[in-house]
Amino acid sequence: xxxxxxxAERTGALRRVMRGRDPGxxxxxxxxxxxxxxxxFVVAVAQAADQLHxxxxxxxxxxGLIGYAAVFFAIWWAWMNFSWFASAYDTDDVxxxxxxxxxxxxVLVLAAxxxxxxxxxxxxxxxxxxxxxxxxxxxxxxxxxAEHSAGRGAAxxxxxxxxxxxxxxxxxxxASGVWAPVTFVLLVVVELAVPAWAESxxxxxxxxxxxxxxxxxxxxxxxxxxxILASLNAVQSAVTDHGLSAHVLLIALGGLLLVFALxxxxxxGSDAVLANLRTALVWGYGHYVxxxxxxxxxxxxxxxxxxxEHHAHLSERAAGLAVAVPVVTVQLVLGVLHPLTxxxxxxxxxxxxxxxxxxxxxxxxxxxxxxxxxxxxxGLAVAATLTANTVALRRRARA
Numbered sequence: 001x002x003x004x005x006x007x008a009e010r011t012g013a014l015r016r017v018m019r020g021r022d023p024g025x026x027x028x029x030x031x032x033x034x035x036x037x038x039x040x041f042v043v044a045v046a047q048a049a050d051q052l053h054x055x056x057x058x059x060x061x062x063x064g065l066i067g068y069a070a071v072f073f074a075i076w077w078a079w080m081n082f083s084w085f086a087s088a089y090d091t092d093d094v095x096x097x098x099x100x101x102x103x104x105x106x107v108l109v110l111a112a113x114x115x116x117x118x119x120x121x122x123x124x125x126x127x128x129x130x131x132x133x134x135x136x137x138x139x140x141x142x143x144x145x146a147e148h149s150a151g152r153g154a155a156x157x158x159x160x161x162x163x164x165x166x167x168x169x170x171x172x173x174x175a176s177g178v179w180a181p182v183t184f185v186l187l188v189v190v191e192l193a194v195p196a197w198a199e200s201x202x203x204x205x206x207x208x209x210x211x212x213x214x215x216x217x218x219x220x221x222x223x224x225x226x227x228i229l230a231s232l233n234a235v236q237s238a239v240t241d242h243g244l245s246a247h248v249l250l251i252a253l254g255g256l257l258l259v260f261a262l263x264x265x266x267x268x269g270s271d272a273v274l275a276n277l278r279t280a281l282v283w284g285y286g287h288y289v290x291x292x293x294x295x296x297x298x299x300x301x302x303x304x305x306x307x308x309e310h311h312a313h314l315s316e317r318a319a320g321l322a323v324a325v326p327v328v329t330v331q332l333v334l335g336v337l338h339p340l341t342x343x344x345x346x347x348x349x350x351x352x353x354x355x356x357x358x359x360x361x362x363x364x365x366x367x368x369x370x371x372x373x374x375x376x377x378x379g380l381a382v383a384a385t386l387t388a389n390t391v392a393l394r395r396r397a398r399a
Contacts, residue, residue: 016093018147020206023088028211030218033100034086038222040104044075044111045226045295051118053230053299056322057306059313067118070184072292074110074126077191078103078133080284081162083215084195085137087207088151089144099136106132127169134166154198154205161194192285199277209274213341216287220266223294224259230298231255234305247308250372255301257379258323261386262294262330268345268390269338279340286337293329300326304371316366320374324363327378328356331385347392355385 021028048071055064082103090096106129113125138159145155165187172183199205231252238248274280300322306312307319314322335352338344346352358381366374 013091013093015095016091018089018091018096018144020088020148020151021090021208023206023208025208028208030211030214031086031090031092033092033097034083034090034215035218037082037100037104038079038219040107040111041075041079041219042222042226044107044114045072045223045291046230047111047114048072048075049226049230049295049299051114052296053302055118056299056303056314056318057312061314061318064118067121068296069292070123071110071114071117071126072295073188073288074130075107076288076291078107078110078130078137079219080287081134081137084205084207084212084284085140085144087211087215088205089140089148095143096140099139102136103133106130106134106136124173127173131166131169134162138162138166150203151205153201154203157198158194161190161198165190165194196277196281204277207280209280212274212280212284216284217267219287219291220294221263223291224263226295227255227259227298227301231301231305234302238305238309242309245308247370247372248305250370250376251301251304251308254372254375254377254379255323257376258297258327258382261379261382262297262327265331265334265345265382265386265389268393269343273342283337283341286333289333290330290337293326293333297323297326297330300324301375304375308371316371317364319371320363320366321360323375324359324378327359327382331356331359331382345386345389345393347389347396351385351388351392355381355388358385 048068051071052064052068055061055067082100108129109132110126110129113123113127113129116122116124117126141155141159141162145152145159148155168183168187168190172180172187175183235248235252238245274283300319303312303314303322304319307314307316312319331352334344335346335349335356338346339349359378362369362374362377362381369377
């Protein structure tokens with residue numbers, strides 16, 4: 001490789017023809033641009049989790065969960081669409097970088113609108129940010145259609161499908177009453193259907209299975225990092241107000257154990273094997289629940305600390321369930337996704353279900369155990385589930 005080529009790769013070439021990447025390319029890894037792109041989503045995820053924390057602490061459980069699910073869908077779907085496109089068509093030239101920058105700007109606009117969406121039910125700014133991201137994505141697909149003739153059909157279907165749905169999101173801003181939730185669900189279903197439709201005929205896009213698996217793993221680590229940061233901030237606040245109590249210490253230890261055990265469960269074994277489009281879509285779509293639940297775990301730990309310090313308007317049982325339910329959700333969803341792709345610490349489905357039931361029981365038992373004891377118990381229960389599944393996997397490997 002010449003020095004000029006090396007410099008171009010480091011700085012971004014002025015212009016490259018956008019062609020499909022080789023799905024069998026060796027040593028394919030996330031690029032610095034993709035990692036920078038992810039950092040903007042850190043902000044959006046943090047905003048959504050923080051607003052969920054405040055909603056739960058105020059006792060607004062139903063509205064808080066609905067708002068969180070809606071906002072997190074926009075965050076996750078925009079991230080997922082870029083990640084899959086980049087896996088197939090990452091040219092990393094100036095135009096590609098500028099369109100990625102536009103998507104990053106849209107993420108930040110969306111993040112700025114999250115408080116209004118939670119507090120007033122006003123999704124105007126969130127929709128504006130989302131549409132900005134999606135317009136940039138349409139431009140990327142149109143460029144792929146123009147420059148990569150072999151993938152033109154799928155690229156045009158993606159561009160058309162995304163464009164139509166964005167018109168729907170804009171029109172929905174004027175929906176009221178029962179039509180607001182109905183149109184939201186309908187548009188989500190259509191969004192999810194676009195990739196399956198676009199890939200249904202002709203040549204599929206050349207996404208890289210190993211690269212996709214790595215991208216999901218990296219985002220999982222980012223979300224776990226948000227859980228740690230949110231928990232640390234809550235612990236610092238509690239210690240500053242009333243000193244370090246036994247309950248605060250137990251919640252902190254239990255929360256750290258939960259994060260570490262869930263990380264271990266997720267990253268046990270090799271990269272996910274995404275053998276076909278159906279497996280890839282189930283894996284990708286299932287991660288909406290995984291990511292949302294992991295981020296909600298941070299909110300739950302904050303709520304548990306608030307309840308311990310008598311700063312939350314909800315019962316101890318509700319605070320304990322705010323931790324238990326996200327953990328159980330992650331356990332059960334990974335219990336389905338990991339066997340599908342041959343990864344993760346799932347030695348037996350019944351062990352996963354048993355571990356989840358124990359965690360849920362500990363959440364219900366928070367008034368008797370105290371929040372500190374309940375959260376620490378949840379951490380130990382997940383660790384025990386991990387151990388049992390790991391032993392089962394090793395016995396299966398020896399058989």
